[in-house]
Amino acid sequence: MQILFINNDGGGFADQIKIPDGTTVSDLFAQRMPGRNASHYLIRVNRQPVASDAVLQPGDRVSFTPTRIEGA
Amino acid sequence: MRSASRALLRLAGKIHSRVESLQPTCSDLLLPDADWSRCRAAGRRLEKAERRGWRLAAVRLRRELRQAMEQLRLEMHRIEDRLTASERPPRIASLREILDDLRFLPDSFDEVRWDLRQEMLSVTTEPIVLEGFPLGRFTISLDWTRIGFTRPYHVLAREPNPAASDEAVTHPHVLNGKLCEGRGAVSLRAALESGRLVDFFTIVDRILHTYHRGSPHSPLSEWGGVCCPGCGDRLSEDDLTPCERCESVLCLGCLSGCPACRGLFCASCLEPCAECRVRTCRSCLSSGAGCGSADGSECFDGVEPCEGGRAQNRDSEADTHALLPV
Numbered sequence: 217m218q219i220l221f222i223n224n225d226g227g228g229f230a231d232q233i234k235i236p237d238g239t240t241v242s243d244l245f246a247q248r249m250p251g252r253n254a255s256h257y258l259i260r261v262n263r264q265p266v267a268s269d270a271v272l273q274p275g276d277r278v279s280f281t282p283t284r285i286e287g288a
Numbered sequence: 289m290r291s292a293s294r295a296l297l298r299l300a301g302k303i304h305s306r307v308e309s310l311q312p313t314c315s316d317l318l319l320p321d322a323d324w325s326r327c328r329a330a331g332r333r334l335e336k337a338e339r340r341g342w343r344l345a346a347v348r349l350r351r352e353l354r355q356a357m358e359q360l361r362l363e364m365h366r367i368e369d370r371l372t373a374s375e376r377p378p379r380i381a382s383l384r385e386i387l388d389d390l391r392f393l394p395d396s397f398d399e400v401r402w403d404l405r406q407e408m409l410s411v412t413t414e415p416i417v418l419e420g421f422p423l424g425r426f427t428i429s430l431d432w433t434r435i436g437f438t439r440p441y442h443v444l445a446r447e448p449n450p451a452a453s454d455e456a457v458t459h460p461h462v463l464n465g466k467l468c469e470g471r472g473a474v475s476l477r478a479a480l481e482s483g484r485l486v487d488f489f490t491i492v493d494r495i496l497h498t499y500h501r502g503s504p505h506s507p508l509s510e511w512g513g514v515c516c517p518g519c520g521d522r523l524s525e526d527d528l529t530p531c532e533r534c535e536s537v538l539c540l541g542c543l544s545g546c547p548a549c550r551g552l553f554c555a556s557c558l559e560p561c562a563e564c565r566v567r568t569c570r571s572c573l574s575s576g577a578g579c580g581s582a583d584g585s586e587c588f589d590g591v592e593p594c595e596g597g598r599a600q601n602r603d604s605e606a607d608t609h610a611l612l613p614v
Contacts, residue, residue: 222487224479227474228477263389281491285494286498287467287469287471288470
């Protein structure tokens with residue numbers, strides 16, 4: 217299935233990606249943000265905060281935004 | 289209600305048109321020569337201060353060099369992120385997505401306002417506290433007609449608690465309403481140029497909630513300023529200077545210059561010259577420099593020379609005559 221994945225860390229990409237059915241939010245985080253700690257990110261599905269075990273649905277809009285972003 | 293929805297749709301339409309009109313660019317990929325030059329200059333000044341034994345200056349210059357290096361590091365990250373981002377054209381949000389973002393904003397922020405005439409969309413953050421310092425709420429106002437330009441928004445402190453050293457610094461990373469985006473710069477730009485409004489405001493909000501010790505306009509450790517023990521005023525640490533005799537650290541208003549040696553001293557380390565009453569440092573008084581008429585002409589500021597000064601004047605005149613050719 218296809219979802220819109222937005223990574224607001226670094227380059228700030230927004231991409232349509234394909235994921236297997238049954239993928240949870242935490243699965244996607246582990247896959248897309250290896251080595252990162254999920255508690256350091258605002259994780260939203262369709263603009264709403266969600267539980268880490270929430271199963272993603274086709275067409276979902278998932279965004280990962282760091283809770284701390286260093287200004288200059 | 290229906291007219292409110294129509295207004296929101298019009299707003300979404302205007303933002304969508306603006307975003308669609310943008311062409312992907314990578315115009316800000318210039319290498320950070322200026323930041324590197326600042327590092328080199330700071331390094332040279334530090335080396336000079338250390339060579340000459342200027343301890344206080346060296347402390348300040350070391351901090352300055354660290355800040356310059358941090359700025360260079362951030363700039364390199366920004367360029368790297370921008371380079372990567374330029375390899376992929378941004379995905380533009382649909383009109384529907386922009387409308388959904390506008391509808392969602394009130395769930396994320398305390399106050400959301402827009403003005404179609406002034407072409408401004410703004411949200412207000414919750415009160416921000418960094419390391420125990422209450423900085424109040426901030427309103428982030430986006431001028432959507434300037435999306436695609438550098439920083440098309442400003443950040444206004446609603447209940448300003450500015451740095452003691454500079455009233456224009458309302459947040460460690462905000463000066464004159466301009467946010468220094470640092471590591472958020474590229475993702476902010478990507479969010480704006482894609483029309484992702486919730487992401488844009490969220491990223492600004494996250495930067496405002498983060499204190500980056502490496503490169504603030506004013507460090508939080510000096511936010512409230514330090515108290516001058518002489519007058520009680522709160523000032524930046526950089527505005528305090530040590531008395532050259534007792535080393536009490538005071539503001540410039542509480543220090544006075546010795547007219548003889550030109551050093552800066554606190555009130556208790558200066559004494560009036562017995563003759564002319566001009567306050568002079570104890571060293572100069574006791575060393576025979578007297579009230580400072582060392583040049584042999586007159587006492588300070590046009591005051592008549594005191595006895596010590598006159599004696600010195602006579603001696604120097606005698607010396608001068610002795611040196612004249614016969």
